Amino acid sequence: MNEDEAFEYVKNTLRKEKITPYHSHELEVVKSVERCINCGLCISHCPVVAAVGVDRFSGPRSIAVELSRSPPEFWSTADVVYLCTGCGTCREVCPKNVDIPEVVNLIRARIFEHRPDLVPKSLHVLREVLTEYYLAFEPWEDKEEKNESRDMRLERLGLPFVQDKILDKAEVLLYPGCQAEERAQEVREAAKVILDHFDVDYTLLDDMSCCGLPSRLMGDHETERVLAKQLKEKVKKLGIKTVVTTCAGCTSSLSDISYRNEWGVPAVHILEFLAEEIGLEKIDSATKGSTEFSDVHVTVHDPCHLIRHTSRQITDFALDILRQLPGVKVTESEANDSCCGGGGLVSYHSDDVAKAVVKENMEAIQKTSADRLVTPCPLCTAQIESNLFKTGSSVEVDDLTVFIAQRLPKKR
Amino acid sequence: MDMECDLLVIGGGMAGLVAGTLAAEAGLSTILLRKGQSATAYSSGAIDIIGYLPDASEPFSTPEEGLAAIAGLYPLHPYSIIGYVDGIKPEDVVDEIVGRTRDTITWLKEKLKDTIAPLSGDFKSNIFPITILGTTKPTCLVQKTMYSEDLQTREDSVLLFTGFSGNADFNPSVAAKTYLEDRIAIGEPPRKVGHCTLRVSPFGKPYNVSSVEIARHLDHERSIEDLATQLKPQVEQLGATHVAVPPVLGIKTAMDNKKKLEDQIGAEVFEMLGFPPSVPGLRLQLALEEMYRTNGGKMLVGHEATSYIKTEGRITKVSAKAPRREMNIEAKAFILSTGKYIGGGLSGDENGIRETVFGLMTVTDAYHSAGEIIPSRYTNRIAISPEGHPINSCGLTLDPHFRPINEDGVEWASNLYSAGAVLAGYDYSIEKSGLGVAAVSGFSAAKHAIDFIKEVA
Ligand SMILES: Cc1cc2nc3c(=O)[nH]c(=O)nc-3n(C[C@H](O)[C@H](O)[C@H](O)COP(=O)(O)OP(=O)(O)OC[C@H]3O[C@@H](n4cnc5c(N)ncnc54)[C@H](O)[C@@H]3O)c2cc1C
Ligand code: SF4
């Protein structure tokens, strides 16, 4: 047997033993686990541990020191590893920067490959949607109905309708993400209102497709790759300089794939675009005149994918912008940066866990006595809104992009 | 992303947060970078100033006595550096050190008064709180929930050690035995102790419950009342005047919970010092962060200082890395308070001990270069040893303005200051001085940095 044959032989035995060797891009994550000093600081901060206890979810340290260490037996962790919301809190507090959320993705990918029977069923359903439509939600069958739903939302929120702009070339690509494309259409519309107001040269995709984050979170590398490749081609063709998105998950995911797949263009959240490209002064003078709104007392929720997967500075931008909007009073909640439970695809199969996690936020939001919660992510908006509604709370919830767009004077 | 400020603090433990608060309070625009949590959040939360001299078996009864001894014996100890004031008379040096330390402690107590971790104890004397092993340890300040006014002075005191079933951190019967034996040996009260175990089930099961889970559970309404109901008959049966619980009385509501318990059971309740990571350490960290923010400081959590630009002997910019963003922060002065090996300010490998952000010169306990010290050769064979581990005393060495110095003995940069565990010349674990050195050096470094910024501005 020559060397190459030997290599192939070993690879085959690994396959038989259900071991997938680490890919080179996973090595940094794997190595980060070696740095764990077993201090346990992460357990004290994990929102899932706080919500359901270590007996149900053994927590980030156990993911680092136990669950990550037995490749062929990864499957045995399935009851735990799908309960992580991927909030990134553990990585942020860890003195050694152990990348636990990525370890979780890595384990899920192994289970997906070798023991798909242990992947929660609802994730398989999601996968089918993703591979069929390249979107995380089944698209509307009837375009007319979709538009009606959009118009109703716009009317309720008092937002003007701006025609879709689909160009061959532009400076900015507005990427709404699946949630704002198919469900929370008002967020996509609000982003258009904002970009239009500030005369940004932007375009939408003529054929929106998912960034691949859901596939990544369920461990479906194959679909993840297909989606990322599609998107890269679309972006490249447009020759844009920046991708702007309204979704927290898309911000971190696009930042990640644009870097890994060498798009050569940055992907930013619309808050960053507003603060850094448009500038606070311009926003200030634009919103000064708006008198349509009565005073409102808001509190803010910081999405994990912005603060812990991208940068905390982005929500500082949010506060800067909110504080200069006329008639807006901001009170920070005690749990402003606590995971809403909507991440990691947990709510797809273990809604009780997701609900237990968001409870912390509910109580803290009530305590602020704000009448409105704003958050720069349509997914967090949906998760918090439905849970607040169920508790009978009178606090209303708005996506922050919508909230800002509402306060811009109507262009005529 | 680019930003500007007067002072950039790198590191968000005790040293960095004290320094940042002082600067923000003085009206400077201050940004603090913190990459993770570390020794401060990990500690037992008791603020030690100085408990022992290395090698000594008798603790100091007052911090003042300890500081005087340190100043005399260890001229390069971080506490001693405070005494190097231009034109100071030799006989005033100790007063200067003691004065600055007292000021820091008074200031810190005042600042933490309305947080979740208000402090008890004062600079006049060391106190000897009980650990969950039933031993005592010298320290200077503890959180109010951990303080007992008269347990060890009141002739008729009776102490009940209370544990929780399913919480493996604390064994009340062992602690009670150890503690009582100690008290009998020195012939001081309390002369009677007892122990009991209560049930808490944060998630419906009375097993596998961690300390932080209990604390969080007790933050929720009505759970403390349930505890009081269980505890009351035990207190009455023993005739206990005091109840010692592990440090789990709550994260946000510990003070309230202590009071509620005391009202309902008619005995004084206090938390013992626990193993890391302990709830009081977490409370202290959160309280310090709140203190910094309410004084106007800006904090960038999850941002790691990775590189810098230095021109003409001065640092102009530091780059910080978040998970998916990078930014440059320009400042007039910088404070490095990145901690030791846990915090990540120092790292050691087969090539020696390094300072991780600027590559500053590191020294050993004997002030030789630590740049080539191999960490494994610089530890003691016994883990918990009264001599400590020489590696704990490695770190940066300073000029009188709290600026790290280079091989020539002069400051490495005119506007870089340093504080806390990243400094050389002391071993917190044997001296019992960790959070004290961090606070006092943070305070001192900030004073110098503030003066510098005001001068150049
Ligand atoms: C287990 C244990 C128990 C202890 N118990 C006690 C006790 O009971 N009483 C006591 O007084 N002392 C105790 N100590 C000692 C005391 O905790 C430390 O000496 C003290 O907390 C040091 O504070 P610090 O601010 O210097 O460093 P740390 O608290 O370690 O903080 C360092 C900070 O720097 C940050 N950092 C590091 N590198 C970077 C970078 N490149 N960019 C951005 N941020 C960075 C870290 O994330 C961290 O926030 C204990 C220590 C340990 C380890
Ligand atoms: S905080 Fe980091 S180092 Fe500590 S136990 Fe968790 S993963 Fe390990």
Ligand code: SF4
């Ligand atoms: S990513 Fe969040 S939910 Fe997952 S282990 Fe870490 S802290 Fe817990």
